[in-house]
Amino acid sequence: MDKIKNITIVGGGTAGWISAALLVKVLGKTHNITLIESAAIGTIGVGEATIPPITHLNNALGIDEKTFLKATQGTMKLGIEFENWSTQGSKYMHAFGGVGKNLPFCDFHHAYLRAKALGENRFFGDFSLNYQAAKQNKFAKLPNITGTNLPGIVYAYHFDASLYAKLLSEYSQGRGVKRIEGKVVDVTQEQVTGNITELTLENGERISGDLFIDCSGLRGLLIEQTLKTGYEDWGHWLPCDRAVAIPCESPTPIAPYTRSVAKDAGWCWHIPLQHRMGNGMVYSSAHMSDEQAENTLRESLPGKALADPNFIKFKTGRRLKQWNNNVVAIGLSSGFLEPLESTSIHLIQMGVIRLLKCFPHHGIKSCEVDEYNRQSKMEFENIRDFIILHYKANQRDDSAFWQHCQRMEVPPSLARKIDLFEQTGKVFREQDDLFTEVAWQQVLLGQGITPHDTHPMASTLSDEQLTDLMDNLDTLIQRSVAQMSDHEEFLEKL
Ligand code: FAD
Secondary structure, three states: OOOOOEEEEEOOOHHHHHHHHHHHHHHHHHOEEEEEEOOOOOOOOOOOEOOOOHHHHHHHHOOOHHHHHHHHOOEEEOEEEEEOOOOOOOEEEEEOOOOOOOEOOEOHHHHHHHHHHOOOOOOHHHHOHHHHHHHOOEEOOOOEOOOOOOEOOOOEEEOOHHHHHHHHHHHHHHOOOEEEEOOEEEEEEOOOOOOEEEEEEOOOOEEEOOEEEEOOHHHOHHHHHHOOOOEEEOOOOOOOOEEEEOOEOOOOOOOOOEEEEEEOOEEEEEEEOOOOEEEEEEEOOOOOOHHHHHHHHHHHOOOOEOOOOEEEEOOOEEEOOOEEOOEEEOHHHHEEOOHHHOOHHHHHHHHHHHHHHOOOOOOOOHHHHHHHHHHHHHHHHHHHHHHHHHHHOOOOOOOHHHHHHHHOOOOHHHHHHHHHHHHHOOOOOOOOOOOOHHHHHHHHHHOOOOOOOOOHHHHHOOHHHHHHHHHHHHHHHHHHHHOOEEHHHHHHHO
16 A cells, blocks of 8 residues: 555544544644544543543643643542442542552552551551542642652543543644544445545545544444454443433532442442533443433432433444554444443543554555554453453342352453452553553452462561551651642632
8 A cells, every 4th residue: 555645534522533633743744634523423422531641642732731621621530439349338449549658579458458457447548649639529739648759649530521522623623634524424445455445425525545543433434334344242241231321510529539339230420520520320231221220320410410311322342453454443433341440532542642653654564553453452451351350359249230240250361360369469460551550459459359368578567567657658648638739729720
């Protein structure tokens, strides 16, 4: 194939506009970038919580935090609190950032578990600066816990995704991206290679391209409907296949964290924004009807509903090739992992960055496409395992859904990880795994898995030293939190 000069993006949701913005920022005017979107089809209308690398995306685009938060009605996110996931009434947080203080070659949780065996009754999360700030509705940009070199606040955002897409649309068009409003009704392919050459819109207009980015959402207009790439269905590991969303009035104070509350056959999300709260229920249609899900969600709304319910069907899994021929699928067209750990927007960001790293300036080479697909597969599988862990390691005996999750087989990569943690307390980060060891520790412990053993280094501390370590950390963390602003005050100051 010849040089890539014309890039055509189909879809103007979060995926389409992040792709357009990053591509135009990096490639500048060397390429012609066109984005087609259809107001008649619209976007999925959900997707409001993110994880810390989103800050790198805005930095790379040169969008400052103040502009971003104002334009998107954004708030700060310190982690996700999981309620009722282990047992009814249980709570823990997957907080971003560090927990406690590691010993040489030995993670902090080993010392914590030893202290616990000796009578320590604080929770693991009591030694997380992020968790303690979140629970007290505090926020500050703190690189370290005050007076120490221990990691400080690590944050992401909650925001209105449609406003973010609008911001990025203005950003991209201002830098030369051509936007076309219209519905693609026909796709032309080259006979021999199968490469896509042209898209036809409802009004008859034809748009050609050398490289196509499929951001058309769950339908996968180019990657699946045209190229028949195939899909790996992970529904046997992640049984939820529906969601219903209803935004409501935002309660005050505006919390700096997401809530995920487990229900009989799924879970509800509550995402605080400045102007409203995003809520939804993710559920298994085999265990709960749409009506039951809507009622469950309505009962848990913390304010007056602001819109009719938005029902969404999905199939968890991934496209077998995220890059096929001259089509790269970004966003929901590339696969879907349910939003339990807020990873979809991150996957969009990583997909575009990966494309830029493998950009086929001199034509598409199969070795580059293979490498792109290999990395994308690994990334999806690592996140998949982390999400399955929340379901598998539940201790609930009050519903058929949760018992089904306890009994289900999990991927060998996850089974190995759980087994190692259970027997030794050890957990290792896979190469390029998005989630750090401390993220895994929080969820493994939070879901109620107690290791049978701890690292010998934790036993080198005397009982007194252990108590001092826990008390000192607690004091340092509380002192740092006390110096922070209220979250709302922080937003107002911005
Ligand atoms: P869409 O938003 O569906 O956009 C598709 C675009 O393609 C639209 O512009 C549409 O008009 C256009 N299009 C389609 N067909 C045509 C055609 N024929 N012609 C022209 N244009 C066309 N992610 C997170 O990171 N955090 C979250 O908290 C989160 N929560 C979620 C909750 C749920 C229940 C679901 C289902 C997803 C969630 N996600 C979340 C994922 C997130 O919503 C998506 O990753 C993100 O919105 C990107 O979607 P998209 O742009 O790929 O698709």
